[in-house]
Amino acid sequence: MVQYRQTHLDASFGALGDSTRRGVLEQLGRGDASISALAERFQMTLTGMKKHVGVLEQAGFVTTEKVGRVRTCKLGLRGLKEEAAWIERYRQLWAARFDALDVVAQELKQKEIAHGRKKRK
Amino acid sequence: MVQYRQTHLDASFGALGDSTRRGVLEQLGRGDASISALAERFQMTLTGMKKHVGVLEQAGFVTTEKVGRVRTCKLGLRGLKEEAAWIERYRQLWAARFDALDVVAQELKQKEIAHGRKKRK
DNA sequence: CGTATACTGAACCTGATGGTTCAGTATAGA
DNA sequence: TCTATACTGAACCATCAGGTTCAGTATACG
Structure with missing residues (x-):
């Protein structure tokens, strides 16, 4: 692929x-x-x-x-351009992945609230 | 060091x-x-x-x-932060190095002119 | 010319890498 | 309990990586 x-x-x-x-x-x-x-x-x-x-x-x-x-x-003239690009792409991927987790975290938090749990942070 | x-x-x-x-x-x-x-x-x-x-x-x-x-x-949570930092540092180093070489800069400029390219620097 | 310098290439050594097989152990599910 | 699944660990194998030594070749220079 x-x-x-x-x-x-x-x-x-x-x-x-x-x-x-x-x-x-x-x-x-x-x-x-x-x-x-x-x-x-x-x-x-x-x-x-x-x-x-x-x-x-x-x-x-x-x-x-x-x-x-x-x-x-x-x-050399080539520098580290492509490597930087690769890494940047993956950093975004990482970010997206953990943004998704944040959503989950938020949901859990909501549930906690819904269940009356006042877990301290 | x-x-x-x-x-x-x-x-x-x-x-x-x-x-x-x-x-x-x-x-x-x-x-x-x-x-x-x-x-x-x-x-x-x-x-x-x-x-x-x-x-x-x-x-x-x-x-x-x-x-x-x-x-x-x-x-993992660590991501590629440090690797990105390393690469970025070296990209700057590269850039500095080639800024210092006005010979190369001149050559590129000549080429641009020769090709009629008005790319701003 | 003669000699020191700067690299090149082949051969070798040791340890790591990328994979495998095979023989387990632990767990899920009928 | 029995069996299939999912992993784990040891052992092995071939190749590559990082280094060396040694024997060149080509060039700078007195």
């Missing part, structure tokens, strides 16, 4: 589900950085960092460009 | 990084459901679904209650 391009959200939420990668995004927010700078900053090997950057790149959150020996990483 | 409760975001973004689990959230948005109902809906074993629900519960997105034989799952 809503299965068509879920893979994309899989990739992006998956990419965000790692604190090192969120840290890298934060770092890149402060300025572009090379793989080795990021590796040093997060205390891991170049190879390890390169994998993380690869994941972020795959998800569309960063882009990289190699000039000479150095591969520079920067925030 | 912002390392203290990152584990929490790891769990929640991790939980969202699976289309079955996002599907379960959507389903629960339409109404509470038992484990077996969800298992059937997503065509997997009870045990498999129970694990997914466990992950969502761990992340705070759903709560469950067992009455008699049936464990009923519903959306």
